[in-house]
Amino acid sequence: MASKVVITGAGGGFGKLTVKSLLDAGHQVVGTMRAVNGRNKEKAAELTAMGAQIVEMDVTQTTSVEAGIKAASEQLGGLDVVINNAGVGVIGMQEHFTPEDWQKVFEVNVFGVQRVVRAAAPMMRAQQSGLLIYVSSLLGRMCMPFYGPYNASKFALEALAENYRIELSxxxxxxxxxxxGGFETEFFANLIQPSDQGRAESYGEFMEAPAQMGQSFGAALAANQEQDPQKVADAITSLIDMPRGKKPFRTTVDYMGMGDQVVKLNEVQEQAMSGVFGAFGIGNLLNVGSQAPADSN
Known part of the structure; x- marks a missing residue:
């Protein structure tokens, strides 16, 4: 059945591929991005030519998000799915990122998602249905060096999604x-670097490690044809097409080996959640459509 879908960060990376996959699957799609009539004008036109509708939205601005979700739902004639795809990454020594650097990352990766969900959730609660998808990362489950603020933001995103799972079920x-996992997209071309390089000398030769790791990982990606970003778009589309109540809470997409280990972590996490919630007599909150409150609006 066709769904009415909004996806943030639709202009690049996984966003553009996901828009196309959703349209090919017969869904109605509104893609959001900044500067629709500015630097992203060509991207917006390309998505429009595919059959998507475009709405201006800056996830770092509450008024922009509220207006964008309202406009999207009006254009679609409702709202079934919201895909929180907009995100930014980093590369560098964690100590060298200033608090202001951290704030830039969290404004998009965490606070931006909270803005979007707050704008969309009341509509979904009122209609007693809807799907919120969060594009996280394997680095939201396992830390790797030189991605500190990104790791932290994705760990926070995972917790945010966990709570919405429970409170909205x-x-x-x-x-x-x-x-x-890591995929070859324009995401890597826009990584935020630390603002403070005044401490670099005291790190000595170890300062070369972030660049070396980046080069090594890039070579590994180029050599692995299985690590195709289209597979992320396919995974998102498959989630939407799954029957209500049958969707896995976490889906990993990786063909570099790291994903296999994160799957194990996820399985243990799910068992732990089930056990703890069961002990407190609230295990039903892990299942969508459980007993609804008396006043669900």
């Missing part, structure tokens, strides 16, 4: 996390 709203 009885209103019929599903939540799902997609955890990609």
């Amino acid at each position: 009885s209103f019929g709203v599903e939540n799902a996390i997609v955890e990609p």
